Amino acid sequence: MASDVERLARAAAFAAEKHTGQLRKGEAGEPYVNHVIEVAEMLARACGGRDIELVIGGLLHDTIEDTGATHAEVAAIFGPGVADLVAEVTDDKSLPKAERKRLQALHAPHKSPRAKQLKLADKTSNLRALASSPPAEWPLSRQLEYVAWARSVAAGLRGANAWLEEQFDQAATAAEQAIAGRR
Numbered sequence: 001m002a003s004d005v006e007r008l009a010r011a012a013a014f015a016a017e018k019h020t021g022q023l024r025k026g027e028a029g030e031p032y033v034n035h036v037i038e039v040a041e042m043l044a045r046a047c048g049g050r051d052i053e054l055v056i057g058g059l060l061h062d063t064i065e066d067t068g069a070t071h072a073e074v075a076a077i078f079g080p081g082v083a084d085l086v087a088e089v090t091d092d093k094s095l096p097k098a099e100r101k102r103l104q105a106l107h108a109p110h111k112s113p114r115a116k117q118l119k120l121a122d123k124t125s126n127l128r129a130l131a132s133s134p135p136a137e138w139p140l141s142r143q144l145e146y147v148a149w150a151r152s153v154a155a156g157l158r159g160a161n162a163w164l165e166e167q168f169d170q171a172a173t174a175a176e177q178a179i180a181g182r183r
């Protein structure tokens, strides 16, 4: 059995490899892997470094949804606990985007405590990106809609980690202020 440090390093390498060539949506065009590292770092702080599967899940959370990775592949390398966590935060891409967004808000309250924390960190990272580097083709109305939707999802994620809730609230307010400043 690999040590926690080995598994964590392997997850960072796996995420970097799987997200090769992918960029974030913002005009800054950051590598996509920056996002999953930011999420993992937030989760590491949120759990005081005590929940390795949560942090590894943070690194891998978009690999099934956005790269060719499968549940079986993640389970074989990182174990079923990590694979199930990643699956829990993975949207069903066979559904239209609007329906996936509606289901995220609907399902949020029923997620496991780990998945709630991961989703909060994910939304926080996306709001920070919207504040600092919005997608060039998004009009202000779409930017505001995104913040409102993220708030509606986060409302269902409360109770799992107070520190992450604070990070989310700050990021949502900062995003709204940044968008207001673009008018």
Ligand code: ZN
Pocket: 035, 061, 062, 122
């Ligand atoms: Zn993500």
